[in-house]
Amino acid sequence: MNHDWDKIYRDMSSYYEARAQEYDEFYIGKSPAIPRPESYTRDVEKIGEMVKSFGRGHVIDIACGTGFWLRYYARNCSRITLFDYSEKMLAVCKKRVDDLCLEDKCSFVRGDFFEYTFGERSFDSTLVGFFICHLSPQQEERFFLKVNKFLRPHGQFMIIDSCWSHERAHYRNKEGIQERTLNDGRTFTIYKRYFDESDIKEIFNKYALKLEALYMGNVFFGAVGLKS
Numbered sequence: 001m002n003h004d005w006d007k008i009y010r011d012m013s014s015y016y017e018a019r020a021q022e023y024d025e026f027y028i029g030k031s032p033a034i035p036r037p038e039s040y041t042r043d044v045e046k047i048g049e050m051v052k053s054f055g056r057g058h059v060i061d062i063a064c065g066t067g068f069w070l071r072y073y074a075r076n077c078s079r080i081t082l083f084d085y086s087e088k089m090l091a092v093c094k095k096r097v098d099d100l101c102l103e104d105k106c107s108f109v110r111g112d113f114f115e116y117t118f119g120e121r122s123f124d125s126t127l128v129g130f131f132i133c134h135l136s137p138q139q140e141e142r143f144f145l146k147v148n149k150f151l152r153p154h155g156q157f158m159i160i161d162s163c164w165s166h167e168r169a170h171y172r173n174k175e176g177i178q179e180r181t182l183n184d185g186r187t188f189t190i191y192k193r194y195f196d197e198s199d200i201k202e203i204f205n206k207y208a209l210k211l212e213a214l215y216m217g218n219v220f221f222g223a224v225g226l227k228s
């Protein structure tokens with residue numbers, strides 16, 4: 001599909017910066033995508049259980065946003081790098097870190113994932129939530145090349161993202177441009193793609209990650225793998 005990826009990329013950054021204060025409403029089902037909040041809360045509970053067993057050593061949470069998943073994985077690891085390019089998202093995330101008394105193990109890095117230079121083999125575990133769904137096929141390849149460089153051998157990798165389901169198909173296309181409206185009425189356009197089970201297996205296979213556990217919900221999925 002022909003998209004102006006440079007424009008999409010710029011629009012996405014303004015959208016998340018503007019959405020930071022209300023972002024977590026998504027997790028209680030305040031979303032136009034599927035009007036049944038219980039679909040969201042049930043998947044958050046199931047994936048939260050998975051995240052409780054994820055993470056060891058030094059974890060990087062890529063495009064961490066508000067750090068929603070921290071409460072589930074923080075106790076498993078010795079250090080956490082919270083990486084995002086939105087100043088406002090990182091500010092909400094810092095507040096969460098304070099509330100959870102995690103200041104001693106967390107550091108914050110503000111940057112563009114595709115521009116930033118990470119040290120080789122510097123992380124034991126990588127979490128990425130709701131970021132890959134916004135990437136072009138080329139960006140997806142660049143994303144996994146980078147992850148494969150900074151993740152240590154046998155390192156853990158977890159994706160949490162939006163899945164394609166019968167319920168979703170009532171309201172959305174499987175991929176494409178969407179209009180999003182914030183609580184104050186401002187509108188933005190973003191690119192978003194939804195993943196079915198075969199998409200997820202293909203991704204793990206393509207980027208040499210061994211899939212160890214997969215949960216497919218109505219709205220979200222969680223997938224954990226190991227770098228070979």
Ligand SMILES: C[S@@+](CC[C@H](N)C(=O)[O-])C[C@H]1O[C@@H](n2cnc3c(N)ncnc32)[C@H](O)[C@@H]1O
Pocket residue numbers: 012013016017062063064065066067068069083084085086089111112113114128129130131160
């Ligand atoms: C949908 S939110 C996901 C937040 C969090 N990972 C979660 O699971 O709730 C997407 C995040 O990606 C960040 N982001 C988008 N493009 C980025 C980039 N190139 N580098 C770093 N962060 C980026 C946005 O600022 C936003 O916080």
